[in-house]
Amino acid sequence: MAVKLVFLGKLADLAGSDDRAIAAPLDWAGLLSALEPALAQAAQDDTTKIALNGALLTDKAALEAHDGDEIALLPPVSGG
Amino acid sequence: MRDVRIVTQPFVPGALTDEFAKAHPGLGGVCTFVGEVRGEDGVEALELIQYPAMTRKGMEELADTALERFALMGLLIVHRVGVMGPGEPIVCVSAAAHHRRAAIDAVDFTMDYLKSASWLWKREKRSDGWHWIEPRAQDHSDLARWATKKL
Numbered sequence: 001m002a003v004k005l006v007f008l009g010k011l012a013d014l015a016g017s018d019d020r021a022i023a024a025p026l027d028w029a030g031l032l033s034a035l036e037p038a039l040a041q042a043a044q045d046d047t048t049k050i051a052l053n054g055a056l057l058t059d060k061a062a063l064e065a066h067d068g069d070e071i072a073l074l075p076p077v078s079g080g
Numbered sequence: 081m082r083d084v085r086i087v088t089q090p091f092v093p094g095a096l097t098d099e100f101a102k103a104h105p106g107l108g109g110v111c112t113f114v115g116e117v118r119g120e121d122g123v124e125a126l127e128l129i130q131y132p133a134m135t136r137k138g139m140e141e142l143a144d145t146a147l148e149r150f151a152l153m154g155l156l157i158v159h160r161v162g163v164m165g166p167g168e169p170i171v172c173v174s175a176a177a178h179h180r181r182a183a184i185d186a187v188d189f190t191m192d193y194l195k196s197a198s199w200l201w202k203r204e205k206r207s208d209g210w211h212w213i214e215p216r217a218q219d220h221s222d223l224a225r226w227a228t229k230k231l
Contacts (some may be wrong), residue, residue: 008131009201010212054133072131078202078213079195 003065005031006072007039011048014039024067028060031071042073049074081154082143086136088162093172100156104176107153111183112174113191119166125205128170130161135199142193150186152177157190161200192222 002021012018015036022034032040042048043060050057051072057063065071081103093114101110117126130136143155156174164170173190177183196219203212 006131006133009129009203012129013212051131051134054137070133072133074131074134074199075201076215077196077198077200078215079198079200079219 001067003067004070006070008072009075009078011039011042011073011075014042024065024069026063026065026069026071028063031063031065039073042075047076082140082147083154083156084136084139084143085158086130086139087158087160090164090168091158091160091172093158093169096156096158096172097174100154100174101176104153106178107176108178109180109183110174110176111180111187112172113187114169115171115191117164117166117168117170122206123166123204124207125163125165126170127163127203127205127210128159128161129201129203131199135161138197138199139194142190142198145193146175146186146190149189150175150177151179151182152186155186155190157194159194159198159200189226192219192226195219196223 001024003024003026004019004021006019007015032043035043050060050063051074052063052065053070083100097112101107139157139159143157146152146155153176158172160170171194173187175183175186196215203210
């Protein structure tokens with residue numbers, strides 16, 4: 001029973017990998033407590049977007065992830 | 081015709097744009113922009129990272145918006161991802177239309193959105209290692225010219 005976390009851009013450097021699995025179910029408070037302090041701080045930054053299964057969350061605090069879901073932490077894009 | 085491709089290997093823009101133009105018999109004009117990796121500032125390589133769950137879908141939505149907004153017969157977007165070197169093509173956008181203005185404007189519009197609002201993360205390798213590239217203010221002001229909803 002796991003949720004896949006995906007780190008994009010510089011957040012992958014901060015996390016030390018492109019992705020990791022954490023226990024499901026997971027809400028916003030659960031995500032923050034599962035992350036190292038620097039990552040948790042980055043996740044809360046206004047410039048970091050959160051997507052659940054490829055759809056952007058308009059309200060991060062409303063995150064509700066279940067087994068098999070994928071959460072992405074998206075820092076500002078740098079463009080093509 | 082909407083043709084959006086994300087490629088992981090080097091591509092030859094001319095081959096793709098020829099094929100695209102041939103797919104639109106009766107067109108009045110084709111406008112194409114090709115972006116390449118700049119060979120300046122000691123940049124040895126560039127890496128573009130996509131998020132498969134969002135990057136392609138975002139580009140398809142952008143293409144749909146351009147097709148709705150401009151009087152186009154077709155739009156081609158080819159975007160390279162992965163590690164590439166100076167002089168290699170990164171992006172190719174080609175628009176076919178009955179009249180030139182629609183084709184030229186559609187390419188300008190599409191490039192502005194690709195440069196500032198596509199789900200891509202970029203880093204450059206210089207002699208001292210890899211550096212993440214932050215968004216440029218110029219890219220956002222380019223986007224503001226179109227005064228439309230953010231994709």
